[in-house]
Amino acid sequence: MRIFQRMCVLLVSFSIVSVGAPVVSYAGIIDTATAIDAAQGSATSQATGQRAVDLATVRAGLERQDVRERMIALGVDRGLVDSRLAALTDTELHSLAGRMEQLPAGGDLLAVIGIVFIVLLVLELVGVIDIFKKT
Amino acid sequence: MSAQRRARCVLIALAGLALCACGGASLTRVVTPDSQLPPSVELQDVPFHPQTEYQCGPAALATALSASGIDVAPQDLVGRVFVPQLAGSLQAEMIAATRAYDRLAYQVAPDLTSLLATLAEGRPVLVLQNLGVDAVPFWHYAVAVGYDVHRDRILLRSGQHQRLALSTRRFEGSWRRAQHWGFVVVKPQDLPASARAAAVLQAAAGLESAQRMDAALAAYGAAAKRWPGEPLARLGLGNVHYRQGRLAEAQAAFRALLALEPGHVVARNNLAQVLLEQGRPAEALREVQAARAALRASPGDRGGGVNDPRVAEALAATESAIRAALSERGARP
Numbered sequence: 001m002r003i004f005q006r007m008c009v010l011l012v013s014f015s016i017v018s019v020g021a022p023v024v025s026y027a028g029i030i031d032t033a034t035a036i037d038a039a040q041g042s043a044t045s046q047a048t049g050q051r052a053v054d055l056a057t058v059r060a061g062l063e064r065q066d067v068r069e070r071m072i073a074l075g076v077d078r079g080l081v082d083s084r085l086a087a088l089t090d091t092e093l094h095s096l097a098g099r100m101e102q103l104p105a106g107g108d109l110l111a112v113i114g115i116v117f118i119v120l121l122v123l124e125l126v127g128v129i130d131i132f133k134k135t
Numbered sequence: 136m137s138a139q140r141r142a143r144c145v146l147i148a149l150a151g152l153a154l155c156a157c158g159g160a161s162l163t164r165v166v167t168p169d170s171q172l173p174p175s176v177e178l179q180d181v182p183f184h185p186q187t188e189y190q191c192g193p194a195a196l197a198t199a200l201s202a203s204g205i206d207v208a209p210q211d212l213v214g215r216v217f218v219p220q221l222a223g224s225l226q227a228e229m230i231a232a233t234r235a236y237d238r239l240a241y242q243v244a245p246d247l248t249s250l251l252a253t254l255a256e257g258r259p260v261l262v263l264q265n266l267g268v269d270a271v272p273f274w275h276y277a278v279a280v281g282y283d284v285h286r287d288r289i290l291l292r293s294g295q296h297q298r299l300a301l302s303t304r305r306f307e308g309s310w311r312r313a314q315h316w317g318f319v320v321v322k323p324q325d326l327p328a329s330a331r332a333a334a335v336l337q338a339a340a341g342l343e344s345a346q347r348m349d350a351a352l353a354a355y356g357a358a359a360k361r362w363p364g365e366p367l368a369r370l371g372l373g374n375v376h377y378r379q380g381r382l383a384e385a386q387a388a389f390r391a392l393l394a395l396e397p398g399h400v401v402a403r404n405n406l407a408q409v410l411l412e413q414g415r416p417a418e419a420l421r422e423v424q425a426a427r428a429a430l431r432a433s434p435g436d437r438g439g440g441v442n443d444p445r446v447a448e449a450l451a452a453t454e455s456a457i458r459a460a461l462s463e464r465g466a467r468p
Contacts, residue, residue: 028408028412028456029377030405030446031340031344032343032367032370033340033341033344034445036337038443056445074221075218076218080214083235084215084231087234087235088228088345089340092230092341095227096227100218100221100225103226104272104313105223106229106263107274120271128268129268130301
């Protein structure tokens with residue numbers, strides 16, 4: 001059973017790696033980002049050994065895939081999405097995966113409408129906020 | 136809107152402007168004779184790229200990149216940082232796009248003092264602001280280019296304003312609602328004087344992850360010079376040399392690290408890999424054994440992440456590769 005699980009994990013990880021954006025990994029040396037991560041003790045997984053490494057690979061692959069699909073759904077050009085993902089670290093992908101819409105996205109204030117506008121105008125006048133001074 | 140926030144609004148509405156004037160951030164509390172900060176700073180040379188539509192992200196980033204010597208217009212950055220359906224740009228992508236131009240995105244410490252110190256060094260800071268409230272956020276990127284203690288103002292390139300002078304109280308409130316997030320775009324070899332080692336190394340590792348190897352090398356080199364006792368700067372140097380095929384330089388960097396910290400398991404592993412590739416498997420095996428001894432001697436301490444399964448796994452993989460090389464060598468006539 002354990003061997004079967006491991007085979008499944010490996011199979012899924014390889015398929016993700018081959019389908020998604022290139023996940024660059026080098027045999028042999030431990031990269032600096034992993035060393036920083038490890039020095040901070042941020043290995044949250046309870047699993048150990050090969051299984052933990054497999055799970056981490058799968059997780060990173062799934063997150064990359066998730067972020068890629070969300071970005072395309074949110075209107076990012078398909079031709080540009082892979083180069084954008086390549087510039088992100090695994091930690092950054094992890095922070096984006098599954099919650100891109102909830103994160104701050106610095107934009108502009110043209111979407112202010114209706115009742116929200118009035119509420120904001122009141123807040124602005126009493127000095128709590130200051131969205132109308134600029135954009 | 137939280138009850139606390141609502142209560143505060145009511146209070147303010149009742150008491151009027153008199154109450155607003157009390158409390159809040161003020162530059163006179165930060166710029167004191169002891170702080171060694173000049174009373175006013177204005178980085179007049181920072182170019183200005185006005186934003187169009189929702190695109191304060193590309194505009195602010197173009198401003199910050201231009202200030203570091205990269206000739207780029209907001210339009211060139213839309214395809215890198217703008218997410219159409221969010222009508223904005225994500226923080227992680229602002230950082231990532233900076234890497235794509237071989238610049239280090241150094242995150243300033245989240246306080247007004249660090250922001251002013253960075254400006255006093257002559258470096259503009261790209262900041263995220265929440266111009267709304269926590270419950271109804273309006274996220275906005277701007278570039279801080281100065282401050283004025285006498286008028287108690289923070290100066291910004293913001294949206295369509297080339298020079299927006301915002302009261303410190305208002306600026307600090309909007310910046311605080313964005314967790315005081317901001318970064319400086321710097322040439323990788325030109326670290327800010329006020330930089331912290333951990334944040335620089337994080338940013339340098341980001342360049343390495345994004346395959347900007349020359350920039351990463353410059354950043355690690357500058358970090359190793361600034362903080363000679365910092366093991367991760369040397370590890371980074373060794374790793375980039377290795378990735379670029381310079382095994383001798385990689386070896387020297389890992390050995391320099393191990394001279395500082397003999398129990399650094401990651402450095403031992405990477406040195407073993409380099410020695411193996413240099414055709415010296417017997418020496419490589421000794422490094423792996425030293426790494427194992429370090430693991431046993433100091434379970435759970437620093438030593439470069441000895442408890443991390445990835446480190447243990449990589450060490451095991453290196454060892455089996457070395458043993459395979461040794462047995463192949465032994466089998467040869």
